Amino acid sequence: MTSPKAYSPEVLLNIYRTALKIRSVDSGVRGLIRSGNLMLAMHPPTGQEIIAACMGECLEQTDYLVTIYRGLHDQIAKGMPVKKIVAEYHGRVTGACKGKGGPMHITHRESGVMVTTGVVGSGMPIATGLGWASQLKGDNRVTVTCFGDGATNIGAFHEAMNLAAVWKLPVVFLCQNNQYAECTTYEDATASKTIAERALAYGENMVGVSVDGNDPESMFNAMRKAVDRARAGKGPTLLEAKTFRLSGHYFGDPSPYIPKEQMAEAFANDPIVKVREQVINSGIATADELDAIVTQFEKEFEEAVEFAKNSPFPELSEVTTDMYGVA
């Protein structure tokens, strides 16, 4: 166990550093698309960085992550090398999946990034299986499965939650409630007031918690508790992290369905700006130090892009490898 137990200024700085890293890659990729240097269907995690950073801070490298198409932040927070992601986005053989998966299907075993799915809700049943394996082996690993608010309306969510509760699996269900499912508001699709209260349908083994996901302290503490609970064999948690998607559903989506004021307010509360103040106020780092970190991440991103661009495309024969192949 190397992840920190209690919240502290050091933890805050770690979280913020990870959030900055995520933002730099996110902005960088969006920049590449905008400038026509990369063709990509991308679902930006903009505004959801603190959640992922807190998650990463509470996990071990050996823990498992199952995430979704909007997963860049989760993957980085779980420790994936940026260049593996960027090269994958470029469809190069040096990418995490040799260019075969793409942004919606990132896997990186070494970092514990086991599945990224493009199908809403489908990661959750798979996460129960990873948790089941840990329970069988007694290997003390925790599985986190990330998904959105909209995903809690699909059947797979329900089946996975029930199974995890009945089998008391070491799984954290991390719902990143960004208030929209594509273009549909939370209220128009989701009958419950909060996501956390959906835990009530799964008895005592399942705990439901709702926090401000953009606040590092609340988010870290809730995540810490959920992870500890899972690791101690006490059962799963449904952790609702409230946030906002500071972007369209996909990059390029003009989001006409989001009221202008709501968007403006959300931008005014951009966690990257807000938490910067917290970090500086805590005295753990100065503005200059933070700027230096940003510069460093920007440089790393540029290097990752160079790495990707200089990497070869996969051999065409890769189309029929990594499967049994039907000749």
Place this chain on the structure above:
Amino acid sequence: MTSPKAYSPEVLLNIYRTALKIRSVDSGVRGLIRSGNLMLAMHPPTGQEIIAACMGECLEQTDYLVTIYRGLHDQIAKGMPVKKIVAEYHGRVTGACKGKGGPMHITHRESGVMVTTGVVGSGMPIATGLGWASQLKGDNRVTVTCFGDGATNIGAFHEAMNLAAVWKLPVVFLCQNNQYAECTTYEDATASKTIAERALAYGENMVGVSVDGNDPESMFNAMRKAVDRARAGKGPTLLEAKTFRLSGHYFGDPSPYIPKEQMAEAFANDPIVKVREQVINSGIATADELDAIVTQFEKEFEEAVEFAKNSPFPELSEVTTDMYGVA
């Protein structure tokens, strides 16, 4: 509206009469199978008659029912002619579905029996659609969808409940909790303490209620309330009716997985016996009158069997009718 508003001895007698009818058909069919006169995969509703009878008592003919393989009681309570069911069981052209559906797939439009499904959970989404149509047309109909305790663990349940709540549909979700899903106990498969509390995951539009389904008064009152609520456009109800399956999962299942004492206790509480006392005590009917009713139903069943046996089998060409057909 012709169904009675308030519980009364007359209502009790109606309920009991329907329950007796169900039991007589149920016993009759089991007798035919036992004696080798009918080959059938049958899922007896034995012990669950009062629930269905109360449901029937609260519905209009024009209301819709969606039920499951264990649906004989529901179909009779909804008003299906017994001979249509018995002829279908015999695979005759005079059966409800011309012998093409069979016991797990009974439809009878005139009685509002819209779907009987053999797939666990699948009736619920269809019921939301029937409810949606009623809402669109303003035709004041209510849809009841029946299912078991085990069915509340499948994804379709969750999706249908959420949709019904968000759209405030006139649907009653009637869970007949007989404590077993095939051979698996409630506790081994279902994380929540009660089924009714699962309603908590669907906000204010959805109400959850749990009652003793074998007690006519509680069951009638709960059903009445749920149906009235739906008809008034106030939204769906998840109504859990607690009961016990006085039979194996299918006829012929020796149920080694049910503890002997549990089975013995359940038989001691057979609602057909218990409610008989209630009826007699209420003064609405004498023992002799009830016996006469039973005799009458037994006769009707025999007539239905005769009708079925004297009916022709469907033409072989029926294999490719009632579908577009691919010649």
Place this chain on the structure above:
Amino acid sequence: MSDPKMITFTQAYTQALDEAMAADPTVVLLGEDIGDKEGGGVFKVTAGLTQKYGAERVRTTPISEQAIIGAAIGASLAGMRPVAEIMFMNFITVAMDQVVNHAAKLRFMSGGQTPVPITIRTRTGAGTGNGGQHSDMLEAWFAHVPGMKVVIPSSPADAVGLLRACIEDDDPCLFIEDGVTRIVKGEAPPANHKIPLGKAHVEREGSDVTVISYGRPMQDIRKIAAALAEEGISVEVIDLRTISPLDTDTIVNSVKKTGRAVVAHEAVRSFGVGAEVVARIQEFAFDSLKSPVLRVASKDATVPFARTLELEFLYKGSDIEAAIRKTLEEK
């Protein structure tokens, strides 16, 4: 005469829905993000319809594909004609039970009491860099389910006519839209254009070889047939339009005439629609066949992400041309 009006596939779908809703008040739409409040659908097919027909008839749903198809079925049993949108075809996998065990079977199992007049619109196709979970062509599955009708248009005008026919049909219809060519244009059809289901369309008559296809490859085939005509090779081109029920007669009669055939589709080769077409041709036109019927299809693989691989995966127009030439080589 002025140039005919040109419309995109997307406009064609919208036109069909619009006309159907105008003509029949029982036509209702449901699906994720389809309402005007949500911007009229991710692909904008339903944009403007809420304004025209009201939010009651254009219902945005939660992300609940089982409930979407189930609700469509239920509403159809009560006399509506719902058109359900499944955003990408790969997501219909979560609703297969409703489609296969219920929509396709309820009419049969009820002995004819309850037809299920629903239309399921969905979208798919490789070539947009979406990778393995957003690109599959799964029409062969549904064609293997008796009771389902499966329809794929190859031009905007056909899209209008076939979608209208699906909506009016009493059987459950799966209507598959191509994601790659959605802004390709074609001539607009007249108002209330309807094309009968179950009939293949001989688009071009020819005498040397029959090419049978549907959907996106038709756009390649039209060009190839025209180019080969210049060389004196006469290609008969058949657009299936309806995959199931399959119009055996039109196919077989053509091959009896030409003696040679190529079947092309985007779906992966093995166990695809092409196999069924070949099987029927060889059974019913055996004596006329001068060379083996060839299939052109995408490779038996998961759709890869990298552009280079995605192109390598996909069937190619040049494969179709090569197959045509190959059938002509023998004898």
Place this chain on the structure above:
Amino acid sequence: MSDPKMITFTQAYTQALDEAMAADPTVVLLGEDIGDKEGGGVFKVTAGLTQKYGAERVRTTPISEQAIIGAAIGASLAGMRPVAEIMFMNFITVAMDQVVNHAAKLRFMSGGQTPVPITIRTRTGAGTGNGGQHSDMLEAWFAHVPGMKVVIPSSPADAVGLLRACIEDDDPCLFIEDGVTRIVKGEAPPANHKIPLGKAHVEREGSDVTVISYGRPMQDIRKIAAALAEEGISVEVIDLRTISPLDTDTIVNSVKKTGRAVVAHEAVRSFGVGAEVVARIQEFAFDSLKSPVLRVASKDATVPFARTLELEFLYKGSDIEAAIRKTLEEK
């Protein structure tokens, strides 16, 4: 020598699971009602295994097919070899997303990092009066999904060997059991019997006509071939064993020799496995074919309930014999 031991199909499945669990501690089972507490599964295949290997390795699940397959996938990513039971094949429709979009694709999409060594056992077949929602043969769907292996045994001994091979295989395997013949007996195989996947089995050599099939119809075909041999008709019989990947070579080489072929399966005819077999034969053995390859299959319909209709729906042994004779008539 004493008579060989005879076992039923059901006993064969149990034997394979038992041997696999004994040989490899990562083999775990999950499914509805499968534990001894629940009586060892509705079909008793897993009876006794809890007692032998513990309730940790034999897990009864809620009725949650998506979670069952998802949990199997997840556990397999973490190094287990789960065997999931889907009680009836029609219920796999609710889990198609997990099977198709995930199990079949994760190895490919991860660039080889995460194979999914799961086995899905399921049971189906018409003939038991269960009607439309418990009887479908859907193997063609899965064969059309690159990445999936699809296996159907035709004897208890093959059942043991093929199921063992599925469990040891690194790809997701769908293993389909026939519900009608589950108590039919055959010779027991020796301990630890394994049969390689992807290879068809020439069960009987012959020179006049090749009959290709798998699963239940093989039991008809064996008798028919023996009876025809008495008449001097020499039938070569191929049992596919693995439907996908399909062993083209064995099929094609046989038909090159015999010049005639019949393909038989229980699934409905159109867009079924038979079509693919025909398509490959006519492509690769065209010049050898003396008559059209004929297909025998069940009718394109929902499986009806009434016994009379169910029999009318089903393929028949006599259809197979008639098809064989018909292929021999021509030329």
